[in-house]
Amino acid sequence: MTLLSRLTGHWPAHWPLQPLPSQKWAAQKPTYAGADPKLISAALERAQARPSGNWFVLAASREVRGDRPLGVGIGGIELVAWREEDGTVRVGPGACPHLGAPMALAALDCGELVCRWHGLRLGARSGPGWAVLPVHDDGVLVWVRLDDLGGEEPTDAPVVPARPAGTVLDAVTTLTGVCEPEDIVANRLDPWHGAWFHPYSFQKLTVTSAPAVTDVPPEEDRFLVTVTFKVGPGLGVPVRAEFVCPEPRTVVMRIVEGEGVGSVVETHATPRGTDRDGRPRTAVIEAVVAGSDRPGFAVASRLAPALRPAMAAAATRLWRDDLDYAERRYAMRTR
Numbered sequence: 001m002t003l004l005s006r007l008t009g010h011w012p013a014h015w016p017l018q019p020l021p022s023q024k025w026a027a028q029k030p031t032y033a034g035a036d037p038k039l040i041s042a043a044l045e046r047a048q049a050r051p052s053g054n055w056f057v058l059a060a061s062r063e064v065r066g067d068r069p070l071g072v073g074i075g076g077i078e079l080v081a082w083r084e085e086d087g088t089v090r091v092g093p094g095a096c097p098h099l100g101a102p103m104a105l106a107a108l109d110c111g112e113l114v115c116r117w118h119g120l121r122l123g124a125r126s127g128p129g130w131a132v133l134p135v136h137d138d139g140v141l142v143w144v145r146l147d148d149l150g151g152e153e154p155t156d157a158p159v160v161p162a163r164p165a166g167t168v169l170d171a172v173t174t175l176t177g178v179c180e181p182e183d184i185v186a187n188r189l190d191p192w193h194g195a196w197f198h199p200y201s202f203q204k205l206t207v208t209s210a211p212a213v214t215d216v217p218p219e220e221d222r223f224l225v226t227v228t229f230k231v232g233p234g235l236g237v238p239v240r241a242e243f244v245c246p247e248p249r250t251v252v253m254r255i256v257e258g259e260g261v262g263s264v265v266e267t268h269a270t271p272r273g274t275d276r277d278g279r280p281r282t283a284v285i286e287a288v289v290a291g292s293d294r295p296g297f298a299v300a301s302r303l304a305p306a307l308r309p310a311m312a313a314a315a316t317r318l319w320r321d322d323l324d325y326a327e328r329r330y331a332m333r334t335r
Contacts, residue, residue, distance in 0.1 A: 020228060020236045025199050031192035034207055042213040043189045044182060046221060047245035054150025055158030056249070057268040057285045058135075058142045060172035064089050069113060071104025075149040076273030079133075080104050081142065084111035084124070089137045091144045096120055097129030136160075140170050140287050141268070159247040161254075164262035164291025169301045171311035176283045177323035179330035181249045181269035184284055187326050188251035188267050191225050191243055197325065198318055203236060204228045221245075224256075263290040280330075284323065286315050 056074050058081060064070055066083035071094055073079065078094030080103040092113075094103050101117040108114070112123035122130055134145035136158050143158040177184075195205040209224035223243040228236035239258030245251050253265040265288050272281040288311055291297070300307065 020203055020230065020234050022234070023203065025196075028195060031196065031205075031207070034210070035190055035192035036213075039210060039213055040186060040189050042216075043211055043221070043223075043245070044186050046216065047185055047189070047251075048182065048248045050245065050247050051152055051155070051159075052150060052247045052249065053155025053158060054145050054147045054152050055136065055143045055155070055247075056146055056149070057270050058091065058144045059174070059285070060287070061089075061137055061140055061142050062172075064137075064142050066108065066111070068108060069104050069106055071102065073272050074144065074146060075271045077146060077149060078102075079144065080106070080113065081135075081144075082108055082111075082113065086111075089135050089142055090124060090132050091135045091142075092122065092132045093130055096122070097127065140172065140289060141266075141285070159250070161246050161250065161252045161264060161266055162262075163264055163289045164260075166291060166293075167298055167301045168289050168291045169297075169304050169307065169311075170287060170289045171308040171315070172285065172287045173312045173315040173319065174283055174285050175316065175319045175323060176272060176281055177327050178275070178279050179282050179323070179326040180280050181271055181282050183326040183330045184267065184269035184282055185245065185249065185251055186329060187322050188243060188253075189223070189245070191223050193325070194225075194227065197321055201230055201314070201318060202227050203230055204238070208240075260290055260292050263292070264288075282326075284319050286319065288315065 058072055058074065059070060064081045064083055066085065066087070069080045069082040071080055079091055080094045081089060081091045083089055095101070096103055096115045096117065098115065098118055098120050101115050103113055103115065103122065106113040106115050112121050114121050124132055136143040138160045145154060147154050191207055194202040205225060205227040207223060207225050211221050221244070225241050225243065227241065228238045230236045237259050239255045241253050241255050243251060243253050249269045251267045255261050255263045265286065268285045270283045270285055272283050275281055
């Protein structure tokens with residue numbers, strides 16, 4: 001008998017950190033019966049039908065800086081993002097209107113871009129062949145509105161998911177794979193794979209409620225899951241979480257019971273364009289926004305710069321696996 005097993009019987013039930021029994025991976029209860037392909041496809045179809053207002057997540061807010069521009073491609077459109085001297089985010093075309101120089105390599109002076117080829121200055125005041133785009137900085141992510149790419153009725157602001165109030169700790173991770181946004185969203189609308197595909201992060205995962213295939217009221221269009229997040233050998237944090245799609249390229253996992261109620265993991269799928277072989281590439285931009293009313297959380301939030309790399313590493317490990325899942329789905333449905 002291990003020390004942990006001896007302590008389990010005396011472990012306070014109200015503590016957020018709970019002991020996890022040793023479990024053989026292959027001995028888990030299979031979940032394929034619950035993961036009905038028709039159910040997942042129906043949930044994906046409903047998500048894709050929701051309006052986005054033509055807004056796309058561009059990057060983490062802290063990636064857009066005032067000392068150098070950031071070049072990003074969305075749907076094959078070359079863009080450049082930067083901050084003015086007062087911190088305002090601007091996004092414009094990535095090519096100089098003069099001779100097509102890459103504005104991602106421009107210099108920033110007094111909050112404006114200065115082309116390194118011939119010194120053309122570009123900023124908020126647009127000129128012929130170059131105009132800034134609608135942009136939204138929510139403090140965690142930067143969104144840009146691309147009406148020609150989205151093809152929908154434009155809106156003044158994106159559908160930003162509800163996040164925890166007060167002091168928060170956030171981290172953003174970006175990875176890119178050969179697939180389309182729907183493959184990323186479909187992956188997240190299959191919570192049944194969590195404990196099987198990611199046993200290093202999840203244990204005791206049960207989908208307690210899933211939406212029907214048809215005639216789903218908006219308030220019931222969610223997946224409810226009980227799961228324990230593993231934080232160390234033999235220890236985990238049990239929670240109850242919901243998975244919802246507020247718009248076609250976003251899936252939000254929100255903790256509704258347990259430690260960190262209101263904390264979210266936002267998975268955003270942004271199309272990048274095609275590679276040299278004509279295959280679509282999609283970026284997963286995942287934002288973890290955690291909050292807690294525990295006194296120690298305020299201390300943790302002040303250590304955010306030191307904690308973010310560990311949070312990003314955990315998300316990267318998960319998404320390296322899940323991109324295999326999404327890329328496989330894309331390959332199978334396009335054969």
